[in-house]
Amino acid sequence: MEYRRREILGASATGIAAAVAGCLGSGGDGGEAGIAGEELALATTTSTYDTGLLDEVNAAFQERFGTPVAANAQGTGAAIESARNGNADVILVHARSQEDEFMRDGHGVNRRDLMFNDFVIVGPSDDPAGVGDTEQATAAFDAIANAQAPFVSRGDDSGTHTKELAIWDAAGVEPGGEWYQELGQGMGNTLNNASESGSYTLADRGTFLSMQDNVDLEILLQGPIEGGPELLANPYGIMAVNPEIHSNVNYQLAMAYIGFFTSPAGQDVVSNYTANGQQLFYPEALSEDPDFQQYVPEGWQSDGDSE
Incomplete structure (x- = not known):
């Protein structure tokens, strides 16, 4: 269901700016004055939710x-579209090409590299296609x-x-035919379907590890975290929706959230979060x-503009 913003009492920019500064430090107890009573609208991918990390x-x-x-x-595409409509x-999210397009179109500002895991190819243990004998995702x-x-x-x-x-x-390869099924569903439902039907699928490692005790699937090709191909890397980015385009967004609160998530405290939550005794995400903020180029979309500056 699409998030619809509630009318809430606005906080002062000064109060939230102080909160952002506070969240980047190591101290602080309890709620910060200036943003209590607000509500942040976050559009995100299902993997961050299904794993329990967001909680x-x-x-x-x-x-x-x-x-x-x-x-x-x-899904990332739907999350970005929601933000384009001013509903976040x-x-x-975790699709850099779509993130860059969102930034180039002016809908997003202040993008930060946040964390990463990787993708894995999973399937039935008898592995009829011999995926386990391959070394590359292709x-x-x-x-x-x-x-x-x-x-x-x-x-x-x-x-x-x-x-x-x-x-x-x-x-x-152009996939299609009876052997290839598009579900139009999230990662959790896709893994359940693959398990029930004895199918292969591509999964993010975090969601698979959080569900592996409940599905009859095995990792047949690892991603780069376990020495697999770099093509299976899975970086996540976070960005605020541009208040110049969507005047209804709470930019100060968005920056407070980004500030917290990328701070030592927020990155510790990422680093320490596990399922079945295994780390699901790795902090990258x-x-x-630091790579300061992350703050702008790729190709934003043409050759000859820099000196």
């Missing part, structure tokens, strides 16, 4: 600032297509679906050698 982050944010987060978990203050997908082994796709314009299509394209 941890949002609880810590609310404890710190007294501000609840209304999270609308969708901040978005957290070879794995080619093997599935050649065997016409059942494959279920999220088919929902999510970050995972975008990555899946990129792999098929790189493999030179803090760096001894």
Whole structure:
């Protein structure tokens, strides 16, 4: 269901600016004055919600600032479209090409690299297509297509679906036919369907690890976290919706959330969050050698403009 903004009492910019500054420090007790009573509208991908990570982050944010987060978990494409329509203050997604387009079109500001995990190719333990014998994602997908082994796709314009299509394209395969099924559903439902039907699918590692005890699937090709191909990397970004385009968005509160999520406290939540004893996401906002180019979309400045 699409998030619809409630009319809420606005906070002063000064109060929220102080809250943002406060959340980046190491001290502070209880809620910060200036944003209690607000509500943040977050559009995000299903993987952050299905894994339970958002519950941890949002609880810590609310404890710190007294501000609840209304999270609308969708595929990345739907989350970005929601933000384009002004129905979110901040978005957290994982499809860089779509994020860059959102930024270039002027809908987003202050993008930050946030965290990463990776994608894995999962399927039945008997592995009829021989995916486990491959070393590259393209070879794995080619093997599935050649065997016409059942494959279920999220088919929902999510970050995972975008990555899946990129792999098929790189493999030179156009999927289709009875063996290939597009569900139009989130990661959790897709994994359940693959388990019940004995199919292969592409999954983000975090959601798979959080569900592996409840599905009859195995990781057959690892991503780069476990030494697999870099093509299966899965970075996440966070950005505020541009208040110059959508005057109804709460930009100050969005920046408070981004500030908290990228602060040492927020990144500790990411680092310490586990399922079945395994870390699901890896923090990426803090760096001894920061990449300041992340704040702007790729290609924003043409050659010759810099000196």
